[in-house]
Every structure is written in structure tokens, then in C-alpha cells.
Amino acid sequence: MEKHGEISGGQRQGGPIRTLIVCFFMTVALLLKPFKPLHRKLPRRLRELVRSWDSSMLLTFIFSFGRRFYTDQNCTLKDPPSFQPLIRTKPEWQFSEQDIRSFYENGFIGPITLWTPEEMVEIRRKVDAALDRKSAVYPQAKNHHRDRYIDVPEFWEVIDTPQIVERLAQLLGPDLLVWRSQIFNKQPGDGEITWHQASTYMVEQRIKAAIEPADLNKLFQLTTWIAIDDAFPGNGCMHFLKGTHRRMWTVYRAKGGGPRLMGNPPEIAKLIAGEGRFMKAQSATLEVPITEDMVVPMPLKSGQCVIFAERTIHGSPPNTSDKRRFGFTFRTIRTDVQVYREEDTHEVTYLKESYDLEKWGCALLRGEDKHHLNRMITPPVYAEKEVAVPASR
Ligand SMILES: O=C(O)CCC(=O)C(=O)O
Ligand SMILES: [Fe+2]
Numbered sequence: 001m002e003k004h005g006e007i008s009g010g011q012r013q014g015g016p017i018r019t020l021i022v023c024f025f026m027t028v029a030l031l032l033k034p035f036k037p038l039h040r041k042l043p044r045r046l047r048e049l050v051r052s053w054d055s056s057m058l059l060t061f062i063f064s065f066g067r068r069f070y071t072d073q074n075c076t077l078k079d080p081p082s083f084q085p086l087i088r089t090k091p092e093w094q095f096s097e098q099d100i101r102s103f104y105e106n107g108f109i110g111p112i113t114l115w116t117p118e119e120m121v122e123i124r125r126k127v128d129a130a131l132d133r134k135s136a137v138y139p140q141a142k143n144h145h146r147d148r149y150i151d152v153p154e155f156w157e158v159i160d161t162p163q164i165v166e167r168l169a170q171l172l173g174p175d176l177l178v179w180r181s182q183i184f185n186k187q188p189g190d191g192e193i194t195w196h197q198a199s200t201y202m203v204e205q206r207i208k209a210a211i212e213p214a215d216l217n218k219l220f221q222l223t224t225w226i227a228i229d230d231a232f233p234g235n236g237c238m239h240f241l242k243g244t245h246r247r248m249w250t251v252y253r254a255k256g257g258g259p260r261l262m263g264n265p266p267e268i269a270k271l272i273a274g275e276g277r278f279m280k281a282q283s284a285t286l287e288v289p290i291t292e293d294m295v296v297p298m299p300l301k302s303g304q305c306v307i308f309a310e311r312t313i314h315g316s317p318p319n320t321s322d323k324r325r326f327g328f329t330f331r332t333i334r335t336d337v338q339v340y341r342e343e344d345t346h347e348v349t350y351l352k353e354s355y356d357l358e359k360w361g362c363a364l365l366r367g368e369d370k371h372h373l374n375r376m377i378t379p380p381v382y383a384e385k386e387v388a389v390p391a392s393r
Pocket of ligand 1: 193329
């Protein structure tokens with residue numbers, strides 16, 4: 001299973017000399033911040049640092065000499081002026097004002113039933129058959145589970161269903177793009193995905209955000225996590241720390257490394273399947289005070305989903321059962337969000353992988369793209385349908 005949202009290690013590699021150099025550049029970036037007209041002329045990495053890192057992120061890093069840092073862009077999520085759904089839809093898909101309010105309180109909403117167990121038999125057969133197909137999006141990559149909405153119609157078909165899309169639109173607005181998908185196929189014996197949060201995926205390149213919204217402090221992105229198999233605590237279902245989505249929490253890297261709990265008292269660890277292994281992130285601690293009432297396991301039946309803001313701290317314990325836990329997630333943004341600005345390849349430092357973006361693009365999921373900020377792809381279709389296109393076109 002692909003590593004995801006990795007927060008460990010990384011930010012402070014290579015000993016004190018390297019940290020000193022990084023702190024020097026951070027200080028330069030901090031001093032340059034007020035001089036906007038100069039920014040265009042800076043070397044690329046420094047320019048992106050000035051742009052993506054706000055003063056509190058830079059100061060936190062500098063004053064802790066790289067021990068404390070933000071893995072992603074800081075923000076303060078504001079409530080919308082009203083909790084009314086942003087579109088009206090069929091009664092069976094319509095969220096109430098109370099649903100939306102609870103989403104803003106917790107950072108997630110679910111379980112939501114999309115398909116019946118009978119319908120899932122066929123859907124699971126189709127996506128299972130597509131699982132090991134070689135990626136046409138990133139043929140060179142080690143892992144073929146990223147962004148298969150671009151080349152596998154079976155996955156696009158799962159995404160492009162009104163019972164999901166109409167719900168996303170009630171929270172994000174009518175015009176929507178998909179920019180990322182991921183298969184999380186957790187086999188028996190596979191490990192945990194430690195607590196993490198993200199906002200603009202700055203963690204992937206460390207310096208530059210992967211996605212740039214019009215306003216960081218508003219809701220601009222949602223992740224939909226779809227259970228292809230039943231997901232339960234024993235096979236590592238998703239867990240959330242409710243209410244943690246309004247800001248980014250700092251990460252602290254202890255001197256000398258070594259495993260640490262991610263800010264969780266052992267009595268909390270016991271609540272979660274995996275008996276605390278779930279909490280470990282090598283030497284890094286996500287500095288969030290956790291109380292028992294914050295931990296929300298999200299068991300899902302096959303065919304159900306949960307929709308969440310990636311800023312809500314989430315993770316999943318190891319699969320200690322004999323049942324596979326196949327989850328498929330995709331990330332939806334408003335059309336005023338720019339993805340991979342000025343990038344031809346996208347580096348993900350914690351995966352030690354660079355993705356050639358030649359075949360990558362956003363797919364229009366709903367409405368209209370009035371902003372034209374992103375490279376677009378036409379969603380994949382089945383071969384038979386391609387043949388059926390009339391010759392006159
Ligand atoms: O599938 C999991 O356990 C983790 C998924 C996740 O972190 C995500 O979709 O952002
Ligand atoms: Fe995640």
C-alpha cells in the first residue's frame with residue numbers, strides 16, 4: 001500500500017550544518033516577504049518558499065532550529081455565512097442544514113450509503129479486475145495506484161455517480177474538478193497509516209504547495225473515501241480526530257529520533273485497534289492534544305463512503321484481520337483551485353518519487369470550469385463505448 005501523508009523524518013535531515021543552511025534560507029525568505037515586486041526575480045525554490053510559507057511557518061522552523069514545523073500550509077478554516085447546502089438536489093441526496101453544520105464541527109460526514117451490497121458485487125468485480133492494470137498515467141512509477149481516474153474507466157465510473165457528486169456540490173458549490181485519486185488496498189498484515197492532516201499537499205514537495213486555492217481559509221477541497229470492501233477496526237478502517245480541521249497542527253521531531261507517540265496518551269492508544277502502533281510516526285509527534293471523545297472510528301460497509309476535509313486529522317490502524325480492506329479515495333476541488341502550477345513533474349519527497357505530469361490532468365466532475373486554471377483530461381471511457389461513437393463526429 002502506498003505511504004500517504006507521511007510526516008516523519010524529512011524536514012530535518014542531514015545534521016546541524018544542513019539545518020543551519022535551511023534556517024538561513026528561511027530567514028532570507030522571511031525578510032523578503034514584504035517586498036512583493038522582488039519575488040518574481042528570486043531563484044525558483046526561494047520564490048516558492050516565500051510564496052507558500054507564511055511568517056508563522058518560517059518562524060516556527062527557525063526558532064526551533066528545524067525541530068518544530070508545519071507539514072502543510074497554515075490556515076484557519078472559517079464557517080460559511082450559512083449552513084444551507086450550496087445546491088438543491090433530489091431529496092434522497094439532500095443534506096440538511098444540521099448535516100452541514102455537523103460537517104463543519106467535525107470535519108467529516110458519514111457513513112453515506114452509495115450502493116447496496118448486491119450492487120457492490122459487480123462494482124467490486126470490475127475494480128478488482130482493474131487493480132493490477134499497469135498505469136498509463138505514470139508508467140515509470142513504482143506504485144500504480146495513483147490517479148487511476150485518468151486511465152481506468154472502472155474507477156471513473158465509481159467517482160462519477162450523482163449520489164456522490166451531488167453531495168460534494170452541497171458542501172463545495174456547483175463547479176467541481178477531480179485532481180487526485182488513490183487506491184488504499186490494505187492487505188492482511190499491512191501496517192497503519194499514522195495520524196496526518198493536509199491542506200494543500202505542501203508536504204509532498206516541502207516547499208511548494210501542490211494545490212493553490214483562492215482562499216486558504218475556506219473549504220476548497222474534499223476527499224471521498226469509498227469502501228470497496230467492508231472496513232472495520234480489525235482490518236484498519238479510517239479513524240478521525242474530530243474538530244481538528246480548523247488549523248494545521250505543528251509536528252515536533254525529538255532529539256535523537258526514535259519512536260514516539262504522536263501526542264497520544266497510552267490510554268487513548270488502547271481505544272484504537274492496533275493497540276497504539278497506530279500512533280507511531282518514527283520520530284515525529286503531531287502536536288495535538290487528544291482526548292477520548294475526539295477519536296472517531298469510521299467503520300464502513302462495502303458501498304458506503306465518508307466525505308472529509310483532509311485537514312481533519314485522520315489515519316487507520318494496521319490490518320490485523322484476515323480480510324482485505326480495499327478503499328478508493330478521490331479528491332475534489334472547486335474550479336478556482338490551481339493544481340501543480342508551473343510543474344512538469346511532481347516530486348513527492350516522502351515517497352522518493354517524481355511523477356511525470358504529461359498524462360495528468362483534472363477531470364470536470366460537475367458544472368462548468370469558468371476559471372480555466374488547470375490542465376484538463378477527458379475522463380476515460382470503456383473501449384466498447386469508444387467504438388460506438390458515430391462516424392460523423
Ligand atoms: O486509507 C487509509 O487508511 C488512509 C486514507 C487517507 O489518508 C486519505 O484518503 O487521505
Ligand atoms: Fe490522508
